[in-house]
Amino acid sequence: MRRPVRPVLLVFALSSSLPSWAGSLQVAVAANFTAPFQALAPLFEQATGHQAVGAFAATGQLYAQIRHGAPFEVLLSADSSTPRRLIEEGEGVAASRFTYATGKLVLWSAQPDYLDGTPAALHAGKFRHLAIANPQTAPYGLAALQTLEQLGLREHLAERLVEGQSISQTQQFIASGNAELGFIALAQVYRDGRISSGSAWQVPANLHTPLHQDALLLNRGRDNPAAQAWLDFLQSPQAAEVIRAFGYDLAD
Known part of the structure; x- marks a missing residue:
């Protein structure tokens, strides 16, 4: 006697309706940018299908976690010196660094x-x-x-x-x-x-020293399309509007 196949077909139909290109990324986020990130993440998902998952801490703490192998793919720093340091230490993609906000x-x-x-x-x-x-x-x-x-x-x-x-x-x-x-x-x-x-x-x-906050693609995110999509989205007019709404300045 054959087993019913209808449930299996239903599961296949549901799974095949999902975007095959949708992915996720792990973002290390400076604590000051917590609220803007939480506002941006759902807009990013709506625009691209990708999901950005944030971990929030002081920039120095995030740096230490990255150096100890934390699975972050993008860093949103509260300064420009930490991304530069990670590039020098071989942890990030130099060409990807840009200032996403000035605090x-x-x-x-x-x-x-x-x-x-x-x-x-x-x-x-x-x-x-x-x-x-x-x-x-x-x-x-x-x-x-x-x-x-x-x-x-x-x-x-x-x-x-x-x-x-x-x-x-x-x-x-x-x-x-x-x-x-x-x-x-x-x-x-x-x-x-x-x-x-x-x-x-x-x-x-x-x-005080200017609070130029830089984003950086980390080595773990090199081959993740969602990571590059996030960096592109962060430079979009839609993201700029949200970032300004939280009182940040943007680079020219």
Whole structure:
């Protein structure tokens, strides 16, 4: 007696209707770019059929993971030096590197009236804790230290600094009230053309090293069409609109 074949045919029909070219890629994403990536990923899938899966951490942490064999195929760094370093170390495709966004640093407080759009609260010093990301692993943390140095406040406030391992953890310190204020990425609190919550001072770009954020095709992604498709999509007008909406500048 023969077994029924209808279920097998049904499975075949369903599977054959899927795009044979659709794939996926693993993207190492700097923590400051978490929200934009989460907005871009479904648009990318709609446009190409490919799926981008992100892992989020400080750039220095992502670098260490890549060097230790993590299966990432594309890096979205928070700086330009880390991709250059990976290229020099033979981990990335030199011709693929480009600046996908230029970030902005803000001093932010979860309290609506704590900051008045200036660094006055820093100079007044009426707070217990000032949060920054670890400057050894997070470019935004390094930019925060450079800003304090330019303001002449680095030594004066050194004992009040609390460090997050990433810019995401730094924001959590401030949002929870464990730090009255701190330096984070504008993209973390910027929606619809304004600061979405709390109060802030947008740090002038001349107070720190420019936050040029570079993308890089890693060696593991060389033969993955989805990886190249993601890099192409990231440079498209559709992606540019999303990136600008989170307060980033774009390279010419």
